[in-house]
Amino acid sequence: MLFNQIVGANVIKDDGSGYEKLVTITEADIAEWKVEGKPQTGRISLKELAERGIYQVKRAPGDKLGFISHEAFRKDPKANPVKTTSGKLEIHSQSLANLVKNCGWNEIAPIPKYNRVIEGYEDSFKDLKNKVKGEFPLQLYTIHYTRRTHSVFDNVTWLREAFPQELIMNPSDAEVRGIKTGDTVLVTSRHGKVLRQVFLTERMMPEVVTLGEGAWVMIDEATGIDLAGATNILNGAIPTGQGHYGWNSCNVQITKWTGKPLDADAKWPPRIPLKEA
Amino acid sequence: MEKQLAFYFDMSACVGCKACQVACKDKNDLPVGLRWRRVLEYGGGDWIKHPTLANLVVPTSVFAYAISTACMHCQSPLCAQICPTAAITKRADGIVLVNQDQCIGCRYCEWACPYGAPQFNERKGVMTKCNFCEDLLAKGENPVCVAACPMRALEFGDLAELQTKYGKDNAFAPWPSADLTRPALVVTPHKHAFPSGKGGGMILDPEEM
Amino acid sequence: MNVREWALITFTILAQMSVGSFIVLGAVHFFVQRKSGEKQADELSDRALLAIFPVLGLGLLASLLHLGNPINAYKAVANLGTSWLSREILCGVLFAVVGFGFALMQWWKVSTFTVRNIVAWVAALIGVVLVYSMSMVYMIPTRPSWNLVTTPLSFFVTTLLLGVLAMGAAFVANYWYVQRKNPGCASEQCILLRDSLKWLAVASIVLLGCQFVVVPLALTVASASGASASVGLRAGEFGVVFVLQLVLVFLGAGVLGIFVYRAAQNPGQENAMGMLAYLAFALVLAGEVLGRFLFYATAGHFGLQ
Numbered sequence: 001m002l003f004n005q006i007v008g009a010n011v012i013k014d015d016g017s018g019y020e021k022l023v024t025i026t027e028a029d030i031a032e033w034k035v036e037g038k039p040q041t042g043r044i045s046l047k048e049l050a051e052r053g054i055y056q057v058k059r060a061p062g063d064k065l066g067f068i069s070h071e072a073f074r075k076d077p078k079a080n081p082v083k084t085t086s087g088k089l090e091i092h093s094q095s096l097a098n099l100v101k102n103c104g105w106n107e108i109a110p111i112p113k114y115n116r117v118i119e120g121y122e123d124s125f126k127d128l129k130n131k132v133k134g135e136f137p138l139q140l141y142t143i144h145y146t147r148r149t150h151s152v153f154d155n156v157t158w159l160r161e162a163f164p165q166e167l168i169m170n171p172s173d174a175e176v177r178g179i180k181t182g183d184t185v186l187v188t189s190r191h192g193k194v195l196r197q198v199f200l201t202e203r204m205m206p207e208v209v210t211l212g213e214g215a216w217v218m219i220d221e222a223t224g225i226d227l228a229g230a231t232n233i234l235n236g237a238i239p240t241g242q243g244h245y246g247w248n249s250c251n252v253q254i255t256k257w258t259g260k261p262l263d264a265d266a267k268w269p270p271r272i273p274l275k276e277a
Numbered sequence: 278m279e280k281q282l283a284f285y286f287d288m289s290a291c292v293g294c295k296a297c298q299v300a301c302k303d304k305n306d307l308p309v310g311l312r313w314r315r316v317l318e319y320g321g322g323d324w325i326k327h328p329t330l331a332n333l334v335v336p337t338s339v340f341a342y343a344i345s346t347a348c349m350h351c352q353s354p355l356c357a358q359i360c361p362t363a364a365i366t367k368r369a370d371g372i373v374l375v376n377q378d379q380c381i382g383c384r385y386c387e388w389a390c391p392y393g394a395p396q397f398n399e400r401k402g403v404m405t406k407c408n409f410c411e412d413l414l415a416k417g418e419n420p421v422c423v424a425a426c427p428m429r430a431l432e433f434g435d436l437a438e439l440q441t442k443y444g445k446d447n448a449f450a451p452w453p454s455a456d457l458t459r460p461a462l463v464v465t466p467h468k469h470a471f472p473s474g475k476g477g478g479m480i481l482d483p484e485e486m
Numbered sequence: 487m488n489v490r491e492w493a494l495i496t497f498t499i500l501a502q503m504s505v506g507s508f509i510v511l512g513a514v515h516f517f518v519q520r521k522s523g524e525k526q527a528d529e530l531s532d533r534a535l536l537a538i539f540p541v542l543g544l545g546l547l548a549s550l551l552h553l554g555n556p557i558n559a560y561k562a563v564a565n566l567g568t569s570w571l572s573r574e575i576l577c578g579v580l581f582a583v584v585g586f587g588f589a590l591m592q593w594w595k596v597s598t599f600t601v602r603n604i605v606a607w608v609a610a611l612i613g614v615v616l617v618y619s620m621s622m623v624y625m626i627p628t629r630p631s632w633n634l635v636t637t638p639l640s641f642f643v644t645t646l647l648l649g650v651l652a653m654g655a656a657f658v659a660n661y662w663y664v665q666r667k668n669p670g671c672a673s674e675q676c677i678l679l680r681d682s683l684k685w686l687a688v689a690s691i692v693l694l695g696c697q698f699v700v701v702p703l704a705l706t707v708a709s710a711s712g713a714s715a716s717v718g719l720r721a722g723e724f725g726v727v728f729v730l731q732l733v734l735v736f737l738g739a740g741v742l743g744i745f746v747y748r749a750a751q752n753p754g755q756e757n758a759m760g761m762l763a764y765l766a767f768a769l770v771l772a773g774e775v776l777g778r779f780l781f782y783a784t785a786g787h788f789g790l791q
Contacts, residue, residue: 053429131331131332146294146295157309158299158302158303158309159299161302161309161310161312161484162295162298162299162316162484163295163483164483164484164486166483166486170324172324181486182485182486197486199481199483199486201318201320201341201481202320202321202322202323202324202336202339202341203320203339203341205324205334205336206324206334207332207334264484264486266309266484267309317790346790355626355627355628357568358568358569359565359568359569359570359571359623359626360565360569360571361561361562361563361564361565361569361571361572361575362558362561362562362564362565362572363564363565363569364561378558379558379561379564380554380555380558381553381554381555381556381558381559381561381562382553382554382555382556383552383553383554383562383571384490384552384554385571385623388626388628388629388785388787389626389628390628390789391627391628391788391789391790392789392790393789393790393791397554398554399554401554401555402553402554402555403554403555404554451790452789452790453788453789453790457627457628457788457789480790
């Protein structure tokens with residue numbers, strides 16, 4: 001598939017008049033890559049692309065390679081309307097609001113406005129007006145964690161070593177809870193509990209924590225606590241429409257775990273799905 | 278020494294993805310706990326509470342950047358100097374190698390190295406470290422870390438040539454001063470990079486937990 | 487702390503104690519021999535001399551325990567050119583060989599007094615170089631709390647202090663052994679024992695003074711040269727151990743030193759004097775072991791680990 005993408009790569013001609021093939025492919029290349037195809041002439045050789053890893057089109061002021069989006073509309077909006085209800089570029093877009101409403105999950109305003117997130121910042125307070133924090137005072141948002149692609153490869157030991165599925169929080173939040181980096185902590189939300197080792201960094205805003213999404217659930221039958229830190233355990237089954245998703249944010253409380261500390265993920269016995277099935 | 282093989286690291290391009298670390302583990306089949314090349318984050322800073330508005334905090338000087346660090350194949354390798362069995366030697370091309378058959382596992386080199394390069398293999402009872410993928414170099418290939426980096430942040434070559442191309446910087450926090458062992462390294466700094474020993478930050482290494 | 491570090495603590499303490507014992511014993515033997523003749527001097531010290539080397543052997547064995555690959559241990563002398571560790575191992579082996587050789591020569595009266603003397607001096611010299619080499623192993627720039635002049639200083643003070651206390655206990659044991667084998671014949675030995683213990687007690691108090699200079703000096707120099715983290719550990723996490731170290735050494739060398747001296751002044755108190763000497767040795771040994779434990783535990787590291 002990569003080869004097809006390379007074959008099909010087109011680059012704008014120097015005079016801006018059209019496109020030409022970027023990569024020269026020879027018979028030798030086709031043989032080396034063990035693919036099927038036809039040779040073609042392009043601007044750079046395949047070897048050069050592979051070595052450099054990048055091809056950049058040279059720009060200069062006054063060159064013919066400029067592109068203006070919606071050029072006709074810009075020159076004469078009345079004669080060349082864009083494909084919206086008003087024929088203009090819409091910052092206030094009723095059609096978009098209608099589209100979202102017709103899906104049936106939520107309504108949004110026709111202009112960009114702040115949409116309150118379910119189980120986001122506001123829901124960490126029991127009294128929002130007076131800023132009194134509630135039972136779950138922290139906002140936990142989920143990140144795409146480098147150990148996995150969603151849940152794929154979560155069981156690879158070297159990746160588990162490189163990325164320990166840590167609960168990331170700000171040192172000031174940890175300090176008031178008597179927590180140090182590496183401590184096992186219990187993360188409780190309105191929907192479930194997980195155990196994780198905590199990692200402290202100033203890169204997290206105070207009162208916000210994060211945990212990678214996609215870990216393979218491992219529930220301790222005795223306590224009902226997920227030991228693997230799967231964020232789906234913490235998030236509720238909240239259906240949402242456009243704007244944000246139920247799995248992006250939830251409110252949690254974090255306490256130091258006084259039971260048996262967790263082993264680092266890399267030390268867990270490898271889980272092999274076919275065997276488990 | 279006519280030639281000194283060295284790594285070049287573009288700190289400003291590194292995103293901390295650890296592809297280099299995992300590639301090295303794969304090629305050398307390293308057990309958990311051994312990281313001949315590892316990626317560390319260095320970060321710090323503070324958040325300040327707004328003086329009057331409750332629940333408002335502002336980040337001041339919060340920073341973080343990643344470094345990819347392995348054996349520096351130093352020009353004055355302290356490890357080779359102090360090893361009691363002379364198991365660590367420096368080749369004519371500058372690569373510093375551990376001869377595992379000669380090593381007694383006394384771990385003195387572990388004490389002496391300012392870069393944490395020699396690492397003890399519990400199962401074998403000897404010290405191990407980055408060997409510059411010298412077997413691949415002999416075949417005209419790149420070290421796997423260099424080959425694996427998606428940001429092309431790692432290069433290698435003769436130290437003098439790399440210095441001509443990229444300059445002579447070789448020490449930023451959290452690396453120690455280059456004066457101890459004169460690492461064969463050239464670095465292009467991250468925009469937030471602090472000189473060695475400065476920055477007031479911490480090495481943030483979740484793998485150490 | 488783990489097996490490996492306890493192996494090093496054991497090795498360095500026992501090796502230093504052996505060197506110190508050998509030197510102290512040699513000095514005592516020299517003065518006693520001048521005052522009361524060779525026979526009395528031998529009776530006082532020859533058994534103690536023989537006892538030194540099994541202890542050293544134990545220490546060397548302990549050092550093997552810290553190796554990951556002890557089969558290759560004999561290769562450890564392969565880098566005498568640049569490695570203080572290589573030099574230390576060589577000196578350790580040489581001291582054991584020459585020293586034990588001397589001990590056997592002394593026990594079996596091989597060759598002449600003069601020749602034995604020369605062998606003894608050579609062994610003592612090797613012992614001093616051994617302690618020096620041991621201390622130089624720790625003078626590496628990546629361990630700033632070790633890389634101070636106070637490291638060799640404290641190694642030598644420990645060497646002598648342990649030597650003094652160990653030999654005090656050894657002479658007592660020797661005297662009781664002689665007494666039991668041959669009651670009555672030991673009255674001259676008794677006098678010599680008391681005299682030696684008086685001098686050893688004085689020496690232990692002097693060396694205690696040295697420790698109480700070297701220990702704070704090490705902390706000061708460490709702070710000044712940027713190794714304040716290790717100083718902080720002694721004040722904080724390891725505070726109890728540090729205080730315990732100081733208390734044990736003070737009690738053993740200082741307080742008991744005074745009591746031993748007093749008991750040694752008059753005949754008839756040999757039992758008390760002996761027990762005090764044993765107790766003093768035990769306390770100081772425990773204190774010095776704790777001190778060496780702290781040395782390793784608060785090492786810190788400069789750079790990446």
